[in-house]
Each structure stands twice: as structure tokens, then as C-alpha cells.
């Protein structure tokens with residue numbers, strides 16, 4: 051009998067499998083798709099020779115992950131590339147640059163230079179510690195007691211709304227827009243409490259770790275995790291969609307890299323009714339609408355310096371970013387959406403044939419939206435790069451339904467395994483987090499703390515709980 055079956059080979063499923071295998075357990079992973087990796091996959095979505103990231107593309111969270119950093123992933127071919135500029139946020143005049151150095155970044159913020167330094171300096175200096183706290187289940191440890199002043203200071207800022215913090219900390223449009231764009235990764239209206247925390251954490255990670263891409267595509271992250279798992283004795287089977295517990299080989303524990311809705315369908319009456327009712331109350335978040343392009347030349351940005359940026363946030367001012375996210379919150383796709391864009395082939399020649407390029411972008415839409423956002427996303431790019439459309443050779447369009455078809459965890463196009471608002475941030479999917487009332491069944495997806503992103507930490511913490519509960 052094997053010790054543990056992990057259902058789903060996303061970054062969290064693979065991290066859980068590695069952690070269990072590290073503890074000497076015999077582990078096998080069952081993956082529904084014919085390719086491994088879940089949200090860390092790449093494919094030729096447009097034309098042969100053009101390698102696109104199907105889901106995630108930009109990896110500050112993988113580089114900053116307290117678990118991935120302990121694994122020898124570079125031995126299995128994983129290499130991160132740091133674009134010269136982590137992020138540019140264009141405005142109608144010039145653009146705001148988030149540079150690796152927070153001092154250089156603040157120098158570009160005019161009247162808000164000193165305020166930006168005051169805000170970011172303690173965070174960047176303590177980035178490793180804060181990442182370990184932010185990306186972990188809430189807990190009190192000797193380290194949290196020692197750093198209680200820093201944590202309280204960060205917590206009081208992080209709990210605020212992004213718009214509230216931006217207006218009180220900054221006087222001018224560039225710094226406000228920068229914070230708003232970063233906070234919009236929360237996929238929530240920017241008036242919501244705790245959206246400032248997302249913005250601060252992503253700014254800090256940009257300075258501390260950069261916003262790198264994986265050479266060859268995000269698939270290389272999953273490939274390296276699987277290669278490492280294999281050396282620990284773990285195995286993986288693709289094309290194994292689990293629809294009920296009857297589809298799973300007998301094992302001491304089952305660790306599910308799926309969201310609550312799938313867990314309910316698969317486990318049936320193996321979980322008690324009261325817990326099932328709690329799971330049904332779990333709330334999914336907004337969806338995304340994604341485009342990938344094959345281009346015959348780089349994007350003709352109005353400012354050629356933006357070709358140095360790995361990622362761009364397109365929407366304009368804080369007010370425009372906030373209007374886009376507020377519309378989504380009210381179940382209307384935005385007319386002028388906030389667009390997150392990555393241009394990997396400028397820094398990684400393996401992504402496209404010589405002289406050609408790939409481009410990745412998405413915007414937030416209401417969960418399950420069927421509205422075609424193609425022209426609205428391309429209009430935002432044209433706004434800052436006139437002539438962009440003339441460079442398009444081919445495009446791949448993924449609606450929320452397509453995204454869910456590619457990965458059953460993206461319910462209605464939700465890429466974070468459930469809303470990451472304040473209520474569902476610490477205790478997800480229920481107060482039990484990774485455990486269920488059944489000592490054989492655990493959940494390790496981004497529907498658990500610390501939510502979405504390619505960091506593997508949900509898997510790592512879930513595996514530790516399973517090891518404590520089921521293998522004592």
C-alpha cells in the first residue's frame with residue numbers, strides 16, 4: 051500500500067508530495083490533465099515555436115517561497131531570469147518604474163519619494179521574515195514575538211484599503227497608481243480592507259526578489275518539482291481525473307490539490323454533513339479573461355524604456371485602476387480594464403522563433419463572465435503602444451470557461467482558488483484549513499492559506515499537518 055495519494059499536480063500538489071516524500075512516505079500524484087503543473091504550465095498556444103505560459107508567468111512568489119528555496123530546483127534545469135525592470139506602470143504622461151532598488155524607485159516618484167522610502171524601507175529590510183509570516187498560516191512563534199513591533203506596523207498598514215493607504219501616504223498620481231496596480235492583484239475592489247497588504251507585499255517582493263520569469267516558461271518550475279519528487283521516490287500519473295474516492299488507490303492519506311467544490315463532489319459521504327455545509331459556504335472570487343499573442347516584433351511602447359520591463363500594469367491612474375476593479379466587484383466587466391501584461395520573449399530567446407515575440411496578458415472579469423474582452427484589452431495596450439495591433443501574428447483567447455476547462459481548479463475563471471478577501475484570507479476553506487474531520491483526507495490547494503500564487507506553501511503546510519495527524 052502506498053502511504054499518500056496527492057490528487058492534482060499544481061505547484062501545491064507537487065510541494066505536498068515532495069514534503070511527504072522527504073519524510074520517507076511513499077507518494078503518488080494523480081493528475082487529470084495530460085500535462086503536469088496546473089497553474090505552472092507552458093504550451094504552444096498560438097503557433098509552433100511560440101511558447102506561452104498557460105496560467106502563471108511572473109514569479110516573485112516562487113523565488114521568495116520559504117519552501118521552494120530549500121529545494122535544489124536549479125539542478126533540474128530551473129533558471130529564473132530577472133528582467134532589468136521588474137514592473138512599469140505607464141501613465142498618460144510618463145511611466146512609473148518599480149526597480150529592484152527601492153531607493154531608485156522612490157527617486158522616480160517626485161514629491162512622494164520620501165514617503166515611499168519610509169513605507170518600503172522597513173519592509174524590504176525584513177523581506178524574508180515578512181514573506182515567511184505573510185505566506186504562512188496565522189500563528190504565534192518566538193520570532194513573531196521578537197518582531198512584534200514590525201509585524202504590528204506592517205499589519206496596521208496591510209489591513210487598510212489600497213485606495214485609503216495610497217491617498218493618505220502619497221500626494222501625487224505616480225505613487226498612487228503604482229500602489230493601486232500592485233494591490234489590484236488581490237482581484238478585489240480597491241476600497242476593500244486588506245487590499246493595501248497585497249500592494250505592499252508585491253512592492254516589497256519586487257525589491258527583495260525581483261519579478262522574474264522562468265527560462266523556457268513556467269512549465270520548467272513544474273518539471274523541476276517533478277524531477278525532484280522522482281529522486282525522492284515519488285511517482286506521478288497524468289490523465290487520471292479523480293471523480294470519486296473509488297478512482298484513488300488505497301492509501302493512508304489523500305491530499306487534494308483541488309478547491310472545495312471538487313472536494314465535495316469527490317469525497318461524497320466520506321466527510322460529515324456539518325463540514326460539507328461549511329465547504330459549500332466557501333466563496334469563489336472574480337474570474338480572468340486571458341489573451342496570448344504571437345508578435346512579429348516587440349510591442350511598440352510609447353517609451354522604449356518600457357521594453358526593459360518584465361511586467362506592465364495598464365490602466366492609468368489609481369482612479370482608473372480602482373474603477374476597473376470596482377466594476378468587476380459589481381459584476382460588470384470594465385469598459386477600460388486593468389490589464390496585467392508580461393513580455394517574456396524580450397528576455398528569454400527560447401520563447402519564440404528568432405526576431406519574433408510572445409506576449410501574455412489578462413484582466414479581471416466577474417466570475418464566469420461570457421463577455422469577450424479581446425478588444426478592450428487590446429485597446430488598453432494600444433493606448434500606451436500605438437500600432438500594437440499591426441504586430442499581431444496570432445492570438446489565443448481564453449474566457450473564464452476556457453480557463454476552467456484547462457484547469458478544473460479555476461472555477462468560473464477564479465485563479466486563486468477562492469476569494470482572498472479579509473474573511474477568507476486566514477481561515478480557508480474552513481477554520482480547519484488543511485485538515486478535514488476525516489483523518490485520511492487533507493486539502494492542499496490555494497483554497498488554503500496562504501492563497502494563490504506559485505509558491506507551493508499551501509502544499510508544504512498541508513503535508514506537515516497530514517504527517518502530524520495521520521503518520522504519528
Ligand SMILES: Cc1cc2nc3c(=O)[nH]c(=O)nc-3n(C[C@H](O)[C@H](O)[C@H](O)COP(=O)(O)OP(=O)(O)OC[C@H]3O[C@@H](n4cnc5c(N)ncnc54)[C@H](O)[C@@H]3O)c2cc1C
Pocket residue numbers: 057058059060061062063064080081082083086087088089090104105106107108109110111112290291292293307308312338340412453456457458459460465466467494495496497501502503504505508
Ligand atoms: C491565467 C493565470 C495567471 C496567473 N498568473 C500568476 C502569476 O503570474 N504568478 C503567480 O505566482 N501565480 C499566478 N497564477 C496563480 C497560480 O497559477 C495558482 O495560484 C497556482 O497554480 C495554484 O496552485 P495549486 O497547486 O493550488 O493549483 P493548480 O495550479 O490550479 O493545480 C491544480 C491541479 O489539480 C488538477 N486537478 C483538478 N481537479 C482534479 C481531479 N479531479 N483529479 C485530478 N487532478 C485534478 C488540475 O488539473 C491541476 O493540474 C495565475 C493563474 C492563472 C490561471
